Amino acid sequence: MNILIIIFSIGGFLRYELFGRMNDTLKWKKEALTFQLKVDYEDENFLIYGSFNTIFDIFEKENFYIRPIEGYFSYSGNCYAITIGKKIHSFGKASWLNPTDVINPWDYSKLYSTIEEFREGIESVKISLWKNFLNFSFFYFTNFRENIYPMPYISFPISFYPDTIIFSLNPYLKEKPDRSLKNFEGGTRLNLLLKGFDMTFSYFNIYDRDPDLNKRVTQDSINLWLKYNKISLFGFDFSKTKDVYEIHGEISYARTKDEKGKNSLIKNPYIYGIFGIGRNFLEEKLYFEIQGGFKEILYYQNSADIFEDFMRKISFQTKKIFYYSTFDMQLKIINEKLKFHIPIIYDLTNKDYFSISRISHDFGKGINFASGFLLSGGKGYSPFSEMGKHVGNLFFIEVKYSF
Amino acid sequence: MKKIILLFMIINLMAENAEEIMYRVHNRPTWKSMKAELELLLLPKAGRERIYKMESYSKKNEKDETRMFIKFIYPSDIEGTKFLLIEHKEGEDDMWIYLPALRKAKRISAGEKSGSFMGSDFSNYDIGGGEYEDFNYKLIKEDTLKGNPVWVIECIAKSKEIIKKTGYSKIIKWVRKDNYIVILSEHYDKSGKLSKKIDIEKVENIDGVWFETEMSAENLATGHKSKFIFKNIKTNLDIPEKYFKSSYLER
Numbered sequence: 001m002n003i004l005i006i007i008f009s010i011g012g013f014l015r016y017e018l019f020g021r022m023n024d025t026l027k028w029k030k031e032a033l034t035f036q037l038k039v040d041y042e043d044e045n046f047l048i049y050g051s052f053n054t055i056f057d058i059f060e061k062e063n064f065y066i067r068p069i070e071g072y073f074s075y076s077g078n079c080y081a082i083t084i085g086k087k088i089h090s091f092g093k094a095s096w097l098n099p100t101d102v103i104n105p106w107d108y109s110k111l112y113s114t115i116e117e118f119r120e121g122i123e124s125v126k127i128s129l130w131k132n133f134l135n136f137s138f139f140y141f142t143n144f145r146e147n148i149y150p151m152p153y154i155s156f157p158i159s160f161y162p163d164t165i166i167f168s169l170n171p172y173l174k175e176k177p178d179r180s181l182k183n184f185e186g187g188t189r190l191n192l193l194l195k196g197f198d199m200t201f202s203y204f205n206i207y208d209r210d211p212d213l214n215k216r217v218t219q220d221s222i223n224l225w226l227k228y229n230k231i232s233l234f235g236f237d238f239s240k241t242k243d244v245y246e247i248h249g250e251i252s253y254a255r256t257k258d259e260k261g262k263n264s265l266i267k268n269p270y271i272y273g274i275f276g277i278g279r280n281f282l283e284e285k286l287y288f289e290i291q292g293g294f295k296e297i298l299y300y301q302n303s304a305d306i307f308e309d310f311m312r313k314i315s316f317q318t319k320k321i322f323y324y325s326t327f328d329m330q331l332k333i334i335n336e337k338l339k340f341h342i343p344i345i346y347d348l349t350n351k352d353y354f355s356i357s358r359i360s361h362d363f364g365k366g367i368n369f370a371s372g373f374l375l376s377g378g379k380g381y382s383p384f385s386e387m388g389k390h391v392g393n394l395f396f397i398e399v400k401y402s403f
Numbered sequence: 404m405k406k407i408i409l410l411f412m413i414i415n416l417m418a419e420n421a422e423e424i425m426y427r428v429h430n431r432p433t434w435k436s437m438k439a440e441l442e443l444l445l446l447p448k449a450g451r452e453r454i455y456k457m458e459s460y461s462k463k464n465e466k467d468e469t470r471m472f473i474k475f476i477y478p479s480d481i482e483g484t485k486f487l488l489i490e491h492k493e494g495e496d497d498m499w500i501y502l503p504a505l506r507k508a509k510r511i512s513a514g515e516k517s518g519s520f521m522g523s524d525f526s527n528y529d530i531g532g533g534e535y536e537d538f539n540y541k542l543i544k545e546d547t548l549k550g551n552p553v554w555v556i557e558c559i560a561k562s563k564e565i566i567k568k569t570g571y572s573k574i575i576k577w578v579r580k581d582n583y584i585v586i587l588s589e590h591y592d593k594s595g596k597l598s599k600k601i602d603i604e605k606v607e608n609i610d611g612v613w614f615e616t617e618m619s620a621e622n623l624a625t626g627h628k629s630k631f632i633f634k635n636i637k638t639n640l641d642i643p644e645k646y647f648k649s650s651y652l653e654r
Contacts, residue, residue: 011479044643047654074654078643081654090506090653116504128650135650191650196495198510198649239510241495246512283526283570284518335445335627336522364451366479402479 012036012051013366013402019111019374022393029394030111032057036069047074047083070121081128086121089139091189091202092250093239096326096345097293099252099272100202100235103141103187105209107148108387113372113396115343115356120145133193139204141185144177146228147209150391158222166221173225175214177207187233202235208256213265229257229266246289249275261299269298274324289328296321323348337362345384352378352385366402371395421540421556427583428576429535432612434638436462441473441633445523448626454478455521462642468492470647485652488513501652508652517570523629524620528569529601537565538574548587552580566593582606582613598623604630610638 012035019030038051050071056064072085092098096115106118123143129136151171158167177183187204211226237250251273258266276291300320324347331340342357358372373395377388443455456477462470473486483503490496496513516528538558546553558574560566573591578584584606592598605617619630645651 011482013479076645076651076654078645081645081651083654088506092507093510114504116506119506130645130648130650135648137650193497193649196497198497241498241510241512243495244512246510248510280512280518332522335447336519362453362480364453368480400480 008039008041008048011038011040011403013400015398015400017113017396017398019113019394019396022373022395028059029391030057030059030396032060045076047076048072049074068121076128079130081126083124083126083128086123087126088119088121089124089126090119091200091237092235093198093200093237093248094250094274094276094291094293095289095328096343097274097291097324099250099274099293100200100233100237102204102206102209102231102233102252102254103139105145105147109148109150111374111391111394111396113356113358113370113374113398135191137189137191139187139189141206143179144183144185144207144228145209146174146176146211150387163220167224168221169213169224171226174211175225175227177228183207197238197240199238200236202233202237202252204231204233204235206231206233208267210267212257212267215265224265231256244280246278247276248278249273261297261301264301268300271296271298274326276326278328285332287328287330289326291324291326293324293326294321295324319349322350337364347378347384350378350385352376352388354384354387368398368400368402370398370400421542421554424542424554424578424583425538425540425556425558425576426535428578428585429533431583433463434610434612436460436640436642437636437638438640438642439633439636441631443521443523443525444630444632446628446630455481460642460646462647466492472646487647487649487652489647499649499652506653508649516568523631524599524622524627525601525629525631526570528571529620533569537561537569543575546577548577551586553577553586554580579606582608584613584615607636609636612638 015034015036017030017032017034018028021027021029033056035054036051037054038049040049041047051069053067053069055067068086070085070087072083072087074081074083088104090104091101104122105120107120108118112118122141122145125140125142127138153168153170153172155166155168157164185206187202187206189200189202191198191200207228208231212229213224214227216223232255233252235250235252237248239246239248241247251271253269253271255269256267258268261268272293272295274291274293276289278287278289280287297320324345326343326345328343329340332338339360342355344353344355346353353375355375356372357375358370360368360370362368373393375393376384376391377393378385437460439459441457441459443457445453454477455475458474458476460472464470469488469490471488475481475484485501487499487508488496498511498513499508500511501508516526516531518527519525520527520530537560539561541557541559543555543557546555554577556576556578558576560569560572566572570592571590572593572595575589576585577587579586584603586603586606588601589597590599590601599620599622601618601620603615603618605615607614607616614633614636616633616636617630619628621628
């Protein structure tokens, strides 16, 4: 009788975090204790991994909740691998803004001290094949998960001469695709490494993680809710290093359901690109990266040109082209025990910003202390300015023990 | 006049020997592949020591270029971080780092080799073993160190670019005569000041190849020390090619 013994390694962390609002009056926004448990087994062929968070948050409606992060199994041979389960797939060579990374959703309804923690895993099957400098991956997503934004219920009167009707947007009503074959979500990525250029071509046919709108019109009201429609995304990203520089770029074309831009309730197709350069200084103690990018809405119709009065009022695509820039600085000193990290995302068109900056100290034996700021806001209509209005600028402290 | 010519010829002969010695140091026989467990200890003058543990896999391809895959297994806050190096004889090396928090492998520059490896006193250049072409060599003397006959060789950086790349203007190396292993080196920084000592504390012959299995580096300015230990070395294994693919980092 053969007995197979698998020894899992167990790890995780215990973290205390406190977020406060930087106002004239100090207001706490989050005080939580998080326990993360990770279990994994890995050998030459097999990989089994699972992690979840158990959270006790004083300021949440439900103080105590469990958040599954990932749980997947992978088997790999010499030139292939198959991965099944809930996993976070991160794509794209750019930082913070990724035109090709449209798969794993973001949950902005909670507060975290690192941008990566806003990410959610997604149930998927991934098959990879590789030979020499080529790597081909095929994805099948078995479940749809949307980006979550803390949007309030909106309702206000609109005057349509000679009457006044009630307009409402219910963000809790979501028309999501069910799990059926006709709602198949999948994609492919082809990666090549040639002459130092690391390149990837992507194609995804999925449901957009950001919603469009759907409406119902009655005699005295117009009710809107969120609807998720299919998009096809064609993407390309690359990176190359030269001496102490790292250069990267990422661009995508998204073909939405409203292919010609005729429907104000559905996003138009768009082109989205980010290009950046990073460099080390001071013997790699200091790292700087800057990126610039744009998003062009195709078939854009100025709201003044929209004939229907109601459609004009609810048009949510406010500009034809948006420009972005990001800045990232990382400094490590005292034998990398003390670290500073300042990433800033700036929407040049809306004049909106977002940043989670932190200073952290490693005390050894798994103990780490961090403090920083979560800043968001601006004058425009981007998610950053909306976050600024509802969340505001926050400071945080965090004590973490990893095991 | 004859004495001057004879002295000049002797000096030339010694210089040629220094070049030949260092060529043999950089081209010692190695294995086709290697798997090992690594420990990196950071030992401050005052305060708590830190330990990093890694698994390392390296393999040469048909062009005799080295590919190296390192996975960090301790401490827990960096567990799962992976590092991939693909060496190229012509052109720059390709390097990636996989950060578990980002779930992504990021390309990193191999250019700034003078940077510290994991906050230790070893630089990336030290870890890589250095490059023969970067220095001019001169034999200073013959000596005995730790009971071994050695050559003492002065290595002078060939150019300002090399000084900038390596972080060293000069290195003095003690090379064992029997196996061409550098068992002690004194490193001089960009300003010419003695800044670091690397001491090879243990050398073993594994499958016919001499290998440094324990080494320590000391920053003479701060008194901080670091120690690298290789354990459970297995050689000439059939390490799967998939370990040296950037896509495997994101598995």
